[in-house]
Amino acid sequence: MNEKFINNADTGYQLAEQKAADYFAELYAQVRTQSYIPALTGDFRLWQKNHIALNSWLSRFSRKKAPDTRDYHRYIQWLNLTGKLDDYLNRSVSYIYMRDLGRALDAPETEARIQEVIASLRKRLVNPETGPQGDIMMFMSMDGVYRWAQKEGIEPAIIWVMDKLQRVTTHIPEELSAEQAQRKLIKIIVGVVLHAIEEMDDTVSQTERSRRLDEAVHLGYSYGLTYPFVDDILDSTLLNAQEKEQYSRLIRTALLTGTVPKLGDWSGNHMELIRYIHAELREAFEYIQSRQQPGTQQVFFEQSYVFFQSQDIDRTRDLNHAHYTNEELYIPVILKSSCSRLVARSIIGAPEDEGFDHRTFCYGIYNQLADDFADMFDDLQVGSVTPYTYYLKYHNQRTDLVNPFELYWAVIAHLIHNVYGSDYRTREVILDRAINGLKRARIRLGSAKYDEIMSIFTTGMPRFNELIQQMIRKAEDVDFLDKLLRDQMLNSLKQDREQQEHFQQTLRQVRQQINETLLLDKKGDLLPMNKRLIDAANYSLEGSGKRLRPILAWVMGVHHYGLDAQVLMPLLRSLEYMHTASLIFDDLPSQDNAPTRRGRATLHEVHNSATAELSGLFLIQKSIREQSSMEGFDARAVLKLMQYSAEKAEELCTGQAMDLDARGQTLTLEQLNTICFYKTGVAFEASLVMPALLAQAADKEIQVLRTFAYHAGIAFQIKDDLLDLGGDVLVIGKPIGQDAQNNNSTFVSILGEGGARKEMWNHYCCAVEALRTLPKDVPFLKHLLDYIVHRDR
Template identity: 45%
Template sequence: MVDQQYQTAEKKAQAYFQALVKQLDEPQFTAKLTEDMQAYQRHKKSSFLNYDHIALTQDQQFLQKLGQKGMLDDYLHRSISYIYLRDLGRDITSTTMQQRIKSVAEDVKTYLHQHSNQDLFSLAKLYRIAEKESLEATYFWLMKKLKHVSSLIPEGLNKVHAQRKLIKIIAGVLMHEIEELQEETSQDVRAKRLDKAVRIGYCYGLTYPFIDDLLDASVLSNQEKNQFASLIRHTLRTGVLTPLSEWDGDNREIVEPIYHELTDAFIYLKENQEPENLDNFYQNAYLFFHAQEIDRNKSLDNPDYTNEEVYIPIILKSSSSRMIVRSFQTFFANDQVEEHMFYYGIYNQLADDLADMEQDLASNSVTPYTYFLKYRDQRPDLINPFAMYWSVISYLINNVYKGDEKTRQIILNRAINGLKRLRKRLGKQQYKEIMQTFSVSPSFDSFLQKVVERTKNVAFFDKLIRDKMVETLQQQEKEKVRFRKTIEGARDAINQLLMIKKTDQKAIVNHSIMDAANYSLQGDAKRLRPMMTWVMATEGFGLSGKDIIPLLKAIEYMHTASLIFDDLPSQDNAQIRRGRPTLHEEYNSAVAELTALWMTQKAVQEQTELRKYQADKILDLIAYSTRMTQDMCMGQIMDLEAKGKELSVEELNRLCLYKTGIGFEAALMMPAIVAGAREGVTKAIKQFTYHAGIAFQIKDDLLDLEGDSTVLGKQAGIDSQNNSSTFVTVLGEEQAKKEMWKHYCDAIEALENFPHNISFLKQLMDYIVQREK
């Protein structure tokens, strides 16, 4: 069935291709194009601000500058119009659609005024959006899935590219769904439909990293690629999944989990579609996959491909990839959306292939541009792909959109923007050489380049967002790597500093306490608090790392002492701590109690070693740290008294503040006191640590519920055994996750008032809510 449908689609693509070729052969083709360009120029508003160079270099203040000059409205309206034209296949000329575009542009403008460029893709901002739409559970699911996908992407594939494409597909499906929602739709129904759209977008989007990218890369052998492609083809042709029972190759450990995730995704797509859409889904999915396979299996060493063999698969895959999204839902509006998508696809593909030509040549990929470059001297019959690109533009403007002025402006703005970006990236000389290679006609070439040179203000919001997303994902990945390195390096360095030396050979009792103290300091400890102290001291306040070593010791001694007390039989009666028996299990309760008391005093002694700082600051420091120790004791009493009682969220928050929050607070406040930080900074520190501490404790409660003792390094399920009230027991698992993410967002927002942009603390918050132990 799908083979027959493919042949039907192929005939339609053939007819479109012939229409495009016929245009190229018409004597007045370039003259007509020039007329369109002249009309475009006449209607292109002149402006006193040239922002092209700002947009092309992605200046951080670009949007703010547009707003200051009164140009943001026009920029957003044009950009949103293009998204409706390209991604949604809508006729943007109607009054209703113009009103809709204006409304969306206003919403985007409001959002931009509330957030900086750096915040557009932060976890906190995305969660706030999900929270507003009652999609918190969807957010949790998606974060878990994206993390899983990242772990499955093998070396050799671009993880940032994969994440960007996946997020883009999810956003595309969401846009389609949002456009079909009626104003009277209830919040509950809206949330359910948007949740389904996110899951569908994810399942469909997996095809890019796990099928396209994997089959394009050199990770698998050719034999393995054929096996994998055969499994996908059989599923799309029959609708029946084939188990991965046998695998002939060395990369089963890569393919198996990927195929399992694809299997789950396919089942979800199959089971969550209307019956009347299912055949349409299979058809478009097969069209896309098969056309991709035809292109993928081409060799740049083959000089005999016809023009049809070069272009027909491109028309099919570029159109079907968009129409797959249309098959997921039942749409009410029908203003020739699918027809528009069919004709529009190749325009984007040819623009992308021109921009990616260097990479395609390097990878020996066959595209209209790479094939023309290699064989243009031997094959005078080959169609110039840049001329074909302009034929597509002319066809869209004059045949599909009937010469509509607004549509013409959008399409030509986009084309000119693409050429300006290409020239900026390549440099004027290389760009000039490429344009000469792909010359359409001398007169048109000259006119086109004058338009490219003279036309101003054709930047598009989606390009800025795409570039910002890539930049953000790359930056986040770098920060994660740096965070992991800091964690590992700092943990090792701190571990070496913490061990208490036996200086008095005659004090036998002290030796046993020191042995017990050192025993408690060892094991698989995270050392988060001294790391926080180190980063805040050195990056936040510029203090000497060498000089604040006593402060690191004091922080960890205080924290470890609190854990010893916490684990005692008279309190939590824990058997495992930091992956080994607790101190009272290894020694006895008396030694544990005395060692913990001894370590609190050792922490005070270490603070007196900060001799390079003003005495009054050290006195303030000691006063603060001893007060914090008192508060932690109060917190532990509150915890003991709460056992067997049902606490409210407010009581749990107060308990967290005393048990966890003040430990985090001390880690940042103590270097702040030494540095003499101003009041605004100390207030921000307290806000951050309050929310960070609660988020940390809720994650601990969740891990106690679902974690593995061997991974946690401590006994799982101990809260249940002790009949302790936790965020999970009070709120339930799902609501506890929501509470954790709310505090995560509040902590991230508090960081905006810190003295410097300390990326470590942002990464620390990500670690807190995503950790597995």
């Protein structure tokens, strides 16, 4: 980092601060004279023509009530059937172009681009021919994002960022909201990618487009990390005052010197978390730095420093301090709200655009004041200083305080008339957004609380307030797609987190149940050799197996088909006996010659090969006996299950024979897929299909389960191959590098590590897509797939 910026950092901040002070003075003058009121009164007269029906009392009876927006698909269809969808998409897309991309809506090229995006969105939302893959909500799922990545040729970037997001999520401390942290991070990534897309036209080659999008994904994640791991951490109660000062000093030093300082001796708690965050932020910082051009690096560091410094000033204020000036309250807000998007643009190296910079600088406080209004009671609860919380606490004591609600409307008037030149599209979108935000606040707070708050914030503008409240009560068609998607994302992330917790709980509980009933007993009059075989079999059963197959059967049988858990227990034991027998045979010197399995010595190492072979056969017979002992089911269903089980056992033998025969040969991907399915996918399939057979499910549903198992099994095997390449032997419980040592063809040897990861995620997507065709959702199977691709053992 050059010395010039280090020496002039404070000067740069002071220049930005002066610019914000000038802007605030301009807004304050409008508040003091209330010149914004006649301007906005005229705007509302024009605006309401599109939003308040003349015969509103009659139209209430003729209109069908809109469905709850939480029912996303019904709501979109309702918009389409009522002819409201085009306007809904127009204001939604236009708002994103204004807020996130800093565009002026009256520019012909912007209008053309907006119409292109609307047409694409409309097709995705309402065209039944596009199917599930065409649904915009697909982009909130890993498979949907990966399918987009395949189209754009950036699969490695998306695999990388999904792995990163997974690890970030597991490191979010309880003091923070994991869902909000994920949402903010994803939002920033999407925002940076949007910037990159909008900087490209049709003349950019697909190769160059893929390169820029790949870089945008990495940059978006790297920049987005600052929200959960800088902003949220410092805003939370996780760190004490001394720790926050130490943490802030690290960030400031990196921005001033261009080098992330070593963590050194962290004097506070949470050492493991801070070490992880420090490593992630250092990697992110260095990636952003490496992608800056000589001409843009200075701008990036200057804006980043202003952004961090304004946030730091803003967050360290004390709500009990009664003497902050208006400038002290508002100037950091102006700076941090505008710099957020200025930094996002600078990190992709977009060319300078004075119009963008000016619009973004003026626009930021509009969004920030709207967000602060929505969050004011949460902010009050934790003692955060915002213009709203400070005004609520001190407005009766200090008549000099600027009313933030009045300033909010002054900002709106300034944007419409002074920044965007009274453009009618801009007026429409900004007023839509303002009324929508207040409508949502009224619903969220309840009428009584809302009216109480309004009585405080609108005392100086009673007539204008009457107009606003009339718009809030009567105006229609002011909702936005990004709000809908935000709510859907938060609900989805929260539901996903709850389902993941339930998935892990189910794994633990059912695994324990299975373990408690799994071991073979030695009761009765047994021969000594019989006891020795049981001991040998139990040795293999006692290993720390995942028990995925019987757990799968339990979930499908009990949760999906409603079968009795106790009655199903013989099937669960049967599956694990068969699986353990197959592992015993796989490990033999004549086959894989594995010295360890499930974290300890293999059976033939402890005893001998003959004992291992006989113990495997012994377990197979036990498996058959368990299946034949199932009671409470239709006898024909049990017989069909046993026939199916025998068929799958034959296929397992075929798969292992094919694998042995292929040793030392270079296989094609098709050959490897076939071997993999017979070795791994067959067992997954049996775990799903056997409960379905007992429940006498339809053939169509069984076929879907087969398809799912095929892809899940191959994804599982690819992950095994990747772990064999670079996993932790202490975590995996068996030696790594065995495939290379045995000269086995694997997905990694055929496709390379990167190609194997792409193939794994492709099968992941195929499996998820199969699940969507089931007549009833099975969340456990979706989270099983997530576990398969993210596991470390």
